[in-house]
Amino acid sequence: MELLLQQIANGLSLGMAYALVALGLTLVFGVLHVVNFAHGEFYMLGALVTVLVVKSLGLPYIVALLIAIVLVSAVAWVMDIVAVSPVARKPGGDQIVLVSTYAAGLIIVETVLAAIGPTPIAVSGFSGIVHFGSVVLTMHRVFMFAAGIVMICGLYMLFTRTNFGRSLRAVAQSDYAAKVVGIDVERIKTLTFVLAGGIAGLAGGLIAPIITFNATMGLHAGIHAFVVVVIGSMGSIPGAVVCGLSLGMIESVLSIFLGQHVAATLIYSLLLVTLFVRPQGLFQGALR
Amino acid sequence: MKFVIPAVFVAALVAAPFLPTYYQGLAIYACILAIFATSANISLGQLGLISFGHAAFFGLGAYAAGLLNFYTGMNYWLAVPLAILPGVALGALVGLASLRLSGAYFAIATLVTSEILRLVALNWVSFTRGPMGVVVHRPREKWLEALTGRDFGDLYLMLCILVLALVLFVVSRVNRSLIGRAWVALRDQPKLAESVGIWPLRYKVIAIAMSGGIAALAGGLFVPRVLVLSPDLFSGTLSATALLAAILGGRGAVMGPVLGGIVFAxxxxxxxxxxxxxxxxxxxxxxxxxxxxxxxxxSLFPRRKTVHVRPPSALVEITPRQLPATLSIEHLSRHFGGLKAVEDVSFEVRRGEILGLIGPNGAGKTTCLSLISAFLSPNSGVVRLGQLTLSTLSSHQAAQQGVVRTFQHTTVCMDLSVYENVLIGTHLLLPETTAAAVLRLPAYQQRECKRQALAWAAICFVGLEERANELAGSLAYGEQRMLSIAVALATRPGFLLLDEPAAGLNHTEALVLARLLTGLREKGFTIAIVDHNLRMMMKLCDRIVVLHHGRMLAEGDPVTVRNTPAVIEAYLGTSDEPEKQGATDA
Structure with a gap:
């Protein structure tokens, strides 16, 4: 029982990373109406920047985290200019974006692999442990969970209280109607893409001390994010958060009984079944 | 131009044994990638479905052939054709799934499928030896080497070239058959495809099963080059290679993926x-x-020009299918949320008549047409054709029964020629199998001739024979409307349902259309028509049904309907003194 509670607590922090990555993916789908197949790579880059800044520049972890968010947002901005916005406007664009973002993702992974190599790199986050009854958590996991909550609340405020958020929700509902009332739709879309990239970068930076960085971590995070987003309904933010946290917990708990690969196979099968039985996901209803 | 590609293959075959070993290896790899990319292109190019997991089929073929050889000692080259089967089976499953999944969802599902297979290969150590892999011995055929005086590398390369040629032969024949036409229709205009009776499930399953089988074949051929089965055969990199080679080379042409495969090798x-x-x-x-x-x-190479069609020697008349005398609509209702689009509507379409459906905007006319053609299912009520209940069928089955509709917005495949569009319409004329399409025996040729004759007759009937070779997208709007009627006519409909055929036509064009429809009635066709051009409708229709807010307002011959006070009110609003001529020009 204690082990179970412990794994659920561990799973919550892992799930927060999934939720954050999935949040960006679902945001991009909800607002841009395209699927970014390179989204997992933003997460990988976030971890990479954090690791490199701490290791080579010797800066404190929290500074590295902020640098990661900024740099990954910049990469997302470039990707939007190169591979998303000009392509998405063409007829049949949503299909071509699949390919162009996939290509962009490959460029990122292969470049990182070629430059850094496939060896994992570890970095330490916040030290210390916290007791919650019988459950023991590292300080870093607690920080990670808290950071995630702050991020989600911040996004909620952003979407509901600001002009940008209102415009974003308008674009999510209808490009055309948003254009009619004078919203700069292209700008909102670009900003959304950059925001999604930044959130994924934060998630990568947060997870780096827990799972150690390696160049292929983006692929797995990407697939996990797809699992979360598909089950939680494409475009639904509550869906992404709830399913992300659940997936993290399920994975942690499963790891008590099953090997990592078997657990992954189960999760992927779950995705296939969901896709087949209920392609619209469990949290139907777009970003509103 | 027609002989260039076969000539290149013969030249490659002759040159193959004289290449240095290093280049032979490269050529083998190029052939295998070309086959693999061709397979990916069937789902990508023909169905427009992007697969990020084609390595699932490739790896399955490689493992099936390799493990058969390893465990049973079967001759490797016999195991390779057998290894196609699991690829076909998995492809059929994916094809089934593709009915519900499109776009990004299909891409994700395929990606995950290949990842699952990779994890299975990695972890089922007792069977696949996991990451260590299974070593396959080089499958030499000493007798053949002795007979031909060529070494293993020469023969392996020649085999790969032959298989590639065979695959291209099969794929290009299927592409140019009824099956290929059904794929293009499903990709470009899924609704049009269903309206002419194309069963999406069947053709998607055929496509992806074929694609899976070819990828498995490529996988089986690949093993003698690497001589070890490892979980990497399912890797995302390999899936990427197939997809990227197909896109890089060009998904529109049969030779595109081949070019892409060569570039990638x-x-x-x-x-x-x-x-x-x-x-x-x-x-x-x-x-x-x-x-x-x-x-x-x-697309950098000059394209082969499309073959110009000439009128077939044996001309046919276009005739309706003989069907039960009436199509009866009984208490039909359909709601969208709170909106009652159609509410308790009953009427009959009688054989040989032109029935008009009119009503102000939002009256439920199109919904009614969609319900009759089974594109929508009713909340209550039934549509009967003789003994048959149409409303429980799916739309392609309704077309099979002879109830065929057109669409309010011009729905034709813009990138195909007029003739090719109408050929799609002949889909139901005669049944066809994949094998027949590949073999092209005389019986198949005859059936194809019949289809062509029918298509030509439909084109002539609407007066587009001068433009038969032009792309549908290059036609004038009025001509496109005529083309969509020709496509529907090519199905030999017993009941033809036209959704606003005169929308956007000018006065002259509308007159031509009216003449055409009268001609159809004389030939025995039954037509139900929705339109706003009341002047035309009053002249043309034998009977008219008026809908308003989803309900039946009136039914009868044009004169009676025109003089019904409720109809005038619906069109012109309330008035103390209903003007009798009001409805005609609304």
């Missing part, structure tokens, strides 16, 4: 200098191609 050798960055450079190349030349590298 050869370019890494040229890019040795930048070794680790090879794949990144490829991805960059792909990005450039997607942005600059979406039709791929093949």
């Amino acid at each position: 050869v370019a890494p050798e040229l890019l040795r200098v930048v070794d680790e960055y090879r794949l990144a450079i490829f991805a960059l190349l792909l990005l450039v191609v997607v942005r600059v030349r979406p039709d791929g590298l093949i």
